[in-house]
Amino acid sequence: MDVITSRENKWLKMFRAALRGTGPAAGEPIGVEGTKLVEDAIRSGLAAQALLVSESSERELERILRAGSESEAGIPRGRILRTTDKLFDSLTGTETPQGVAALFQQPVWGFEDVLRGPHAMRRSTALVIVLAGVQDPGNVGTIVRSAEGFGATGVVAARGTADPWSPKALRAAAGAALRLPVLRGIANPVLLAQLKMQQVKILVARSRHPSDANSTAQWEESLQGAAAIFIGNEGAGLPGEVEHSADAVISIPISEAVESLNAGVAASIVLYEAARQRTQKA
Numbered sequence: 001m002d003v004i005t006s007r008e009n010k011w012l013k014m015f016r017a018a019l020r021g022t023g024p025a026a027g028e029p030i031g032v033e034g035t036k037l038v039e040d041a042i043r044s045g046l047a048a049q050a051l052l053v054s055e056s057s058e059r060e061l062e063r064i065l066r067a068g069s070e071s072e073a074g075i076p077r078g079r080i081l082r083t084t085d086k087l088f089d090s091l092t093g094t095e096t097p098q099g100v101a102a103l104f105q106q107p108v109w110g111f112e113d114v115l116r117g118p119h120a121m122r123r124s125t126a127l128v129i130v131l132a133g134v135q136d137p138g139n140v141g142t143i144v145r146s147a148e149g150f151g152a153t154g155v156v157a158a159r160g161t162a163d164p165w166s167p168k169a170l171r172a173a174a175g176a177a178l179r180l181p182v183l184r185g186i187a188n189p190v191l192l193a194q195l196k197m198q199q200v201k202i203l204v205a206r207s208r209h210p211s212d213a214n215s216t217a218q219w220e221e222s223l224q225g226a227a228a229i230f231i232g233n234e235g236a237g238l239p240g241e242v243e244h245s246a247d248a249v250i251s252i253p254i255s256e257a258v259e260s261l262n263a264g265v266a267a268s269i270v271l272y273e274a275a276r277q278r279t280q281k282a
Contacts (some may be wrong), residue, residue, distance in 0.1 A: 010082075029103035040178060050080075160233075192241065
């Protein structure tokens with residue numbers, strides 16, 4: 001493999017756009033940085049378009065190729081690229097680049113996938129987490145990671161939400177966004193109509209102080225049936241059309257001294273409660 005030394009190389013331009021952007025547009029590749037995340041993406045069955053390693057990170061190549069040999073998609077040998085450490089560092093938005101990155105073809109998920117879960121572990125009862133305007137990619141990644149950890153069937157990032165496939169969100173999700181069915185950019189009215197048609201219960205989550213009385217504590221609401229849990233914007237909360245369409249408002253009781261919970265924390269608590277109830281039911 002020749003070492004790429006020009007910043008104008010077409011592949012380096014593609015990696016730079018993917019690793020420094022806010023998420024891929026339709027048809028664009030997902031940029032993944034770091035040996036562990038690249039391995040996870042390969043083992044998840046994603047099709048690699050190209051693999052890039054820096055000169056000082058070539059020792060990681062054998063490990064990644066081993067993961068590729070164990071997957072159906074693999075890595076095209078003609079798309080294994082090398083570049084200098086300096087050029088690799090200029091491609092990424094991280095403070096300490098890991099010297100390994102890959103471009104992957106976007107997985108194609110439909111609404112039914114979000115309701116039923118990943119292909120390898122289909123579930124009969126939907127548990128969908130909907131991000132309605134969550135703008136911090138770190139929060140988005142945290143929520144996707146918790147969704148996978150607590151058995152959600154899928155994630156919807158509604159219009160106005162940070163992209164779960166953006167570099168920062170992918171790192172925060174620790175690869176979960178590459179395994180769990182994810183829908184991006186859907187408008188809330190369209191999503192609400194689809195959930196109603198499929199008879200999925202629409203739940204909105206928020207924090208509740210002891211003085212509040214217009215919501216149900218999360219453990220008092222049944223989360224055992226098909227449900228979509230909406231998490232709103234960190235500051236503005238949920239859009240009005242979502243609030244008006246909700247079948248129930250569930251809340252996390254918190255101290256009066258605390259104004260609200262971080263979106264990632266709130267979603268994780270509600271997802272844990274859903275998992276607890278569903279385990280008891282089983």
